[in-house]
Amino acid sequence: MYNDSYQGFDQSTKDFEVETNKVKEIRSPKVNLHFWGISSFFPFGRFAYSYLLIVFVVVGILSFTSCRVRLIPNRDEAVISQALQVAKSIDLFYLNLIDADSSELAYANFSDSYQSIELELRSLWLQSEAKPLNSEATRISRIILDLWVKYKEQHQKNNTYNLHLAPIHRDRFHELFVAFLNAEKAKTIQ
Amino acid sequence: MDLNLEELIEGLSSILKNELEGGKEEIKDYAYYIIEERKQRLKELAELYTGGFISKEEVESELADEEKVVEAHLLAMQVKAKASIQQAANASIEFITHYILKLL
Numbered sequence: 001m002y003n004d005s006y007q008g009f010d011q012s013t014k015d016f017e018v019e020t021n022k023v024k025e026i027r028s029p030k031v032n033l034h035f036w037g038i039s040s041f042f043p044f045g046r047f048a049y050s051y052l053l054i055v056f057v058v059v060g061i062l063s064f065t066s067c068r069v070r071l072i073p074n075r076d077e078a079v080i081s082q083a084l085q086v087a088k089s090i091d092l093f094y095l096n097l098i099d100a101d102s103s104e105l106a107y108a109n110f111s112d113s114y115q116s117i118e119l120e121l122r123s124l125w126l127q128s129e130a131k132p133l134n135s136e137a138t139r140i141s142r143i144i145l146d147l148w149v150k151y152k153e154q155h156q157k158n159n160t161y162n163l164h165l166a167p168i169h170r171d172r173f174h175e176l177f178v179a180f181l182n183a184e185k186a187k188t189i190q
Numbered sequence: 191m192d193l194n195l196e197e198l199i200e201g202l203s204s205i206l207k208n209e210l211e212g213g214k215e216e217i218k219d220y221a222y223y224i225i226e227e228r229k230q231r232l233k234e235l236a237e238l239y240t241g242g243f244i245s246k247e248e249v250e251s252e253l254a255d256e257e258k259v260v261e262a263h264l265l266a267m268q269v270k271a272k273a274s275i276q277q278a279a280n281a282s283i284e285f286i287t288h289y290i291l292k293l294l
Contacts, residue, residue, distance in 0.1 A: 057294065067283060068280055068283070069275075069276050069279035069280055069283070070276065071272040071273075071275060071276045072269055072272050072273055072276060136265040136266070136268055136269045137265075137269070139261075139262075139265055140262045140265050140266065143258045143259075143261065143262050144262075146258070147255060147258065150255075162243075162244065162248070164238050164243040164244060165238070165244060165248065165252070168231065168234060168235070168238075168252070171231070172231075172255060172256075172259055175227060175259055175262075175263075176259060176262050179259070179262040179263045179265070179266040180262070180266070182220065182263075182266040182269075182270065183265065183266040183269040183270075186266075186269045186270040186272075186273040187269070187273060188273065188276075188277070
């Protein structure tokens with residue numbers, strides 16, 4: 001009788017262990033790599049986890065390596081060439097203005113040059129505006145355009161140009177283009 | 191894998207110092223150029239005004255234009271500073287990546 005009750009107790013202990021193991025399996029399900037077919041990719045099935053870990057680390061490093069901080073756009077050589085070209089046109093305009101006699105300073109004599117340079121400046125401004133992360137260069141090109149239009153309107157209104165101010169205006173535009181080119185040069189080439 | 195944080199931080203700070211130091215010198219030189227140009231321009235305007243070649247309104251208008259020139263230079267300096275920061279940040283990322291790869 002004692003033996004029977006002992007065996008009964010032993011059986012119930014085994015049943016309890018089996019049930020506990022089932023609960024553990026339910027609580028912490030293991031991925032069956034054979035079921036997913038992953039183990040077939042790797043030569044050693046039991047090391048599949050290590051391979052997966054290495055793959056994740058390598059992918060992570062590659063993603064981190066390709067990660068770059070960008071605060072400004074890349075340098076655009078075409079914009080630099082265009083800025084140099086407009087700067088040259090403005091310089092030539094002021095050379096002609098300074099060399100002109102006071103009788104030749106009427107606005108009509110310079111209106112074509114004013115228009116063509118304004119067109120080039122508007123194009124430069126739009127090109128700067130079109131690029132992302134380029135607010136500084138856009139503002140500088142807008143300042144150049146605004147000053148050009150201001151001097152044009154003053155010339156048109158007075159129908160003459162104060163020749164004492166002409167060299168100062170010429171230097172001012174030169175300086176503005178220096179600022180624009182400095183901003184462009186700071187950008188990296190990619 | 192033996193991660194030495196002290197070594198990592200030292201490397202990073204030396205990269206940041208080198209990258210930002212170069213940019214600082216360039217900005218200093220540029221600021222000096224802006225100040226020198228302003229001195230020259232204001233002197234010219236003062237001479238024209240005292241000589242009676244330009245009116246008071248013209249002086250005011252010229253000074254407003256000078257403000258815009260200074261604004262343009264400050265924007266250019268801002269781009270230079272951003273470029274330095276961008277370069278330093280990317281150099282730091284590169285350093286950290288190489289450091290981790292070396293550990294693996």
